[in-house]
Amino acid sequence: MKRKQYEKHLEQLEHELVAMARWAKATGERICVLLEGRDTSGKGGTIKAIAQRINPRQLRVVALPKPSDVERTQWYFQRYVPHLPAAGEIVLFDRSWYNRAGVEKVMGFASDDEVWRFLHAVPIFEQMLVDDGIRLCKYWLSCDQEAQEERFAERLEDPLKRWKLSPIDVASRTKFAEYSAAREAMFAATHTEHAPWTVVDYNDQKHGRLTLIRNLLDRLPDTQVPQDELDWPELDHPPLDEQFDLLKPIPPFPLED
Numbered sequence: 001m002k003r004k005q006y007e008k009h010l011e012q013l014e015h016e017l018v019a020m021a022r023w024a025k026a027t028g029e030r031i032c033v034l035l036e037g038r039d040t041s042g043k044g045g046t047i048k049a050i051a052q053r054i055n056p057r058q059l060r061v062v063a064l065p066k067p068s069d070v071e072r073t074q075w076y077f078q079r080y081v082p083h084l085p086a087a088g089e090i091v092l093f094d095r096s097w098y099n100r101a102g103v104e105k106v107m108g109f110a111s112d113d114e115v116w117r118f119l120h121a122v123p124i125f126e127q128m129l130v131d132d133g134i135r136l137c138k139y140w141l142s143c144d145q146e147a148q149e150e151r152f153a154e155r156l157e158d159p160l161k162r163w164k165l166s167p168i169d170v171a172s173r174t175k176f177a178e179y180s181a182a183r184e185a186m187f188a189a190t191h192t193e194h195a196p197w198t199v200v201d202y203n204d205q206k207h208g209r210l211t212l213i214r215n216l217l218d219r220l221p222d223t224q225v226p227q228d229e230l231d232w233p234e235l236d237h238p239p240l241d242e243q244f245d246l247l248k249p250i251p252p253f254p255l256e257d
Contacts, residue, residue, distance in 0.1 A: 006206040013213045014053045016223070021054045021090060023223035028087035030134045033216065034096040037141030038179060039169045040151035042205040046141070047092050049209045050216075054090065063094035076100065076118060077125055084134065097122070101186040103168060106178045119189035126195040136195050137219060139212055140183070141202040145176050 024031055033050075035043045051059050062083040071079045077097055085091040100118040104110035110118075129136055143151075152173065155161040172179065191197045198215060202208035217223075 001204055001206040003206075006210065009210050010049060010213075013210065013217070016217050017050060017213065018053050019225070020217060020220060020223045021058055022227065023220075023225045024090060025058060025088040026225045030085040030087060031090045031220075032085050032093070032129070032134050032136050033091070034093045034098065034136070034138045035141065036095060036098050036102070036139065037202065038143060038148055038176075039172060040148050040155070040164075041141035041143045042202045042208055043094050043141060044164075045205055046209050046212055047094055050092060050213060058088060059090045059092070060085075061092050061094060062096075076114075077121075084129070097125075098186065098190075101190075102179065102182055103172070105182050106175050107168065107171065119186065122190045123192050123195070126190075126192070130194045135220070137216060138195060138197050140187075140197055140199045141208060141212075142199050143202045147203045148176070149173075 023029065035046060037043060047061055051061060060083070062080075064079065064083075067079060080093075080097050083091060083093075097118075100110050100115060101122075105115045126136060152165070152169070155164050187197055198212075200208050200212045200215070
């Protein structure tokens with residue numbers, strides 16, 4: 001997809017996303033979106049596309065690091081519960097509790113028994129969230145191995161993207177089939193009527209973002225809430241400059257023709 005075409009469609013969706021955020025604030029809705037997928041699938045770009053026009057005090061992005069020694073001794077879901085949305089909030093999970101069924105299983109960070117207990121507990125856990133009124137949306141961003149390798153190569157060559165290559169990313173490159181098997185087992189156990197999975201084709205990331213955002217908006221009821229009227233006062237004096245500042249601005253960034 002060409003960038004101009006993508007930006008045109010994204011701008012239309014951004015207006016609806018802002019309206020959705022206004023609706024959530026007015027109604028006290030709690031929206032929780034899980035973004036899962038292989039390394040390089042496009043989770044970060046999707047989160048940026050959703051979040052960039054919404055008040056950051058209302059929308060939170062949760063991307064947890066590996067669990068601490070203390071967290072490893074806790075109930076598995078315990079570290080995620082504090083990050084669930086309150087009234088009027090939208091929370092985007094950049095990977096979520098499903099780490100246990102994916103990277104932890106494939107890379108050997110969780111035992112077979114821990115993974116089995118997790119897969120049996122998830123439907124119950126998510127039923128409790130939905131029953132309490134949280135709108136839970138679970139997305140799997142799908143890309144094939146060829147697309148993944150192209151994106152790995154881009155990150156390897158671009159100094160501004162090199163930070164995205166973690167040791168786990170490097171180690172997981174040879175385990176594409178194992179991740180596929182883990183994903184299918186996860187779908188079989190956790191694709192439920194109350195919390196279904198939605199798979200989005202992300203071989204074209206721009207097209208994938210538009211598809212996911214459109215689906216997210218379509219899953220919500222009518223989100224049209226009138227904007228509050230602002231009493232915008234007229235200035236009773238000419239605009240003031242900054243001549244009273246104690247400190248002067250630093251020299252501006254030099255612009256070249």
